[in-house]
Amino acid sequence: MTSNDSLPPVLVTGAAGFIGAYVCRALRARGEAVIGLDNFNDYYDPQLKRDRLAALCPDVEVRALDLCDREGLAALFDAHRPVRVVHLAAQAGVRYSLENPHAYVDSNLVGFVNLLELCRHRGVEHLAYASSSSVYGDSATPPFSEDQRIDKPRSLYAATKAANELMGYTYAQLYGLRATGLRFFTVYGPWGRPDMAPLLFSRAVLAGRPIDVFNHGRMRRDFTHIDDIVAGVLAALDRPPPGGVDGVPPHRVFNLGNHTPVELERFIAVIEAAAGRQAQKVYKPMQPGDMVETMADTGRAREALDFEPRTAIDDGLPPVVAWCRDYFGEAA
Structure with a gap:
């Protein structure tokens, strides 16, 4: 490994978060100097964040x-x-935005x-920042393309992420700040x-607790493994937008998803097989703010970033169940 520790560090915000910690690890693995920040808030247990780091x-x-x-x-x-700068810090969660909107305004x-x-005034050459598939809301139909409109969000969280993209574009246009938005799926x-389904369901099945299955199971999600996401983040960071070519601001947005939506019932079945137990499913109506289906059109990311997700849920989910068993215990 060639060390770049003598170069200015990459700043990773939200470094104790799920994606942030993996990005920090990947940057260090290729010899980058890294400085992280995180507010360690209690949206979920801060001890998990410390253990993750x-x-x-x-x-x-x-x-x-x-x-x-x-x-x-x-x-x-x-x-x-x-x-x-890799900006991953945010108040996350669609449903929590219905309960605590001020947290989203403050953070996001x-x-x-x-x-x-600070990026503008301190000479940052490239800002790669997290957006979300939630921005598509009611405006788009699968597969979600970056060219589709994002002006009908289903939650305040989604609205703040769409606003981030507008802000990034504005700073690129006004000040030439190179910025790349990444819509995670x-x-x-x-x-x-x-707080997300992979861990919620895995822990519940291991402990023999019932799980809430919303929209009576008629949902599809473009589940994307963390390894594929990190590969996309680093590829985007390494390829800043061209600066002001033909009057186009140096701002781009990419979908980072698996391009293979999975039925919720199929997702649960993989967890059941890995846990060696049947899930106790409680079927419920659709939750406010949720989307019935997500599916990423990844053509733009494939062309510009060589982004090619490789992990199917049959390979990616069993290690999640095993990790939950190891970290939380079967009764957690």
């Missing part, structure tokens, strides 16, 4: 810092002078503007978020 990227310094702390954020930029809007301003893997 210790397991995946123990040699990365991660500062406890909130994006709304403008002075603290500026001090971090001034101390480390990053020229590339105010925090993003704070970051954009239902990311899963070991050390994942405990």
Whole structure:
């Protein structure tokens, strides 16, 4: 491994998060210097975030810092002078945005503007930031293409992510800040978020608890393995948009998904096989804010980033179940 530790570090926000910790590990594995930040909020157990960091990227310094702390954020930029930023920090979750909207405004809007301003004024060469498949809302039909409209979100979370893309475009247009938005599609893997279906279902099946199956199971998701997502993030980071060619702002958006939606019942069946137990399914109506189906058109990412997801759920889900058994125990 060739070391680039003498170069300015890559700043990774949300470094203790699921995708963030894996991105930090991958950057370190190829010799990059990395500095991380995370506010370690209690949306889910902060101890899981600390354990995740210790397991995946123990040699990365991660500062406890909130994006709304403008002075603290500026001090971090001034101390480390990053020229590339991977922005993954956000208040996540579709359903929680119905309960605590202010958390989404603070983190996803105010925090993003704070970051954009520092990228603009501190000479950042490329900002790769997280968007979400949720932005498609009611405006698009599968497969979701980056050319489809995103003006009918189904949740405040989705609205903030769509706003991030508009903000990124604006800073690219006004100030020449090179920025790339990445629309993630239902990311899963070991050390994942405990509020998402892969971990919720795996833990419940292992413990013999019932699981809520919304829309009576008539849902399809483009489940995308963390390894494929990380490959896409690094490829995007390495390929900043061309700067102001023919008057086009240096801003691009890519879908990062598996392009293979899976029926929810099929997804549960794979978990059951890996756990060696049947799920106790409680069928319920559709939840507000949810989408019936997600499916990524990945043609643009394939062409520009050589993005080619390789992990099917039959290969990717059993290690998640095994990790849940190891980390939480079967009764958790």
